[in-house]
Amino acid sequence: GQSLEQPSEVTAVEGAIVQINCTYQTSGFYGLSWYQQHDGGAPTFLSYNALDGLEETGRFSSFLSRSDSYGYLLLQELQMKDSASYFCAVNTGGFKTIFGAGTRLFVKA
């Protein structure tokens, strides 16, 4: 079967750095995406990695190692508004996307 594993919860302090890991086992791989979802809201796109390495977008960075079937999302200078759920998702081909169960991030003052 296909699976994406990520921690269920992470807690960090405002201003700190937090890393959310994602390991995947899928029948095909074309890229790893990250989405943010606030309670009661819709998922919003954060980043995408198709090749190995680090992609940086402001306070958020995403990393991919295809040989390890592993990626992570790095959030810097945490703010209270970053408290949300974060999902990794794999494009398995033909626009088919499989999502992880999500990591709930709690940011404390």
Add this chain to the structure above:
Amino acid sequence: NAGVTQTPKFQVLKTGQSMTLQCAQDMNHEYMSWYRQDPGMGLRLIHYSVGAGITDQGEVPNGYNVSRSTTEDFPLRLLSAAPSQTSVYFCASSDRGQSNQPQHFGDGTRLSIL
């Protein structure tokens, strides 16, 4: 700038009833998809479409039908509602031309089956 619009936002059905969840996008995106989100299980792909007239099954297609007669619309039909279909349903669209293929999600339909 509407993006992806889903209707209704909330719906309560009785077991055995049928209904259609509507999804429309105004971005001329080729790709559209339907997901359901249950607590602790993330988003699961129900059906998707890569263009008008073309649809395919996702991870959990049973009990649902879709059609794509236009680029803009991608309705999801529940044939005979069951309590197990109580969930939040999200529609998403994506531009095939963008290499990173970000999916744009609607606000969701919260569906309860009694």
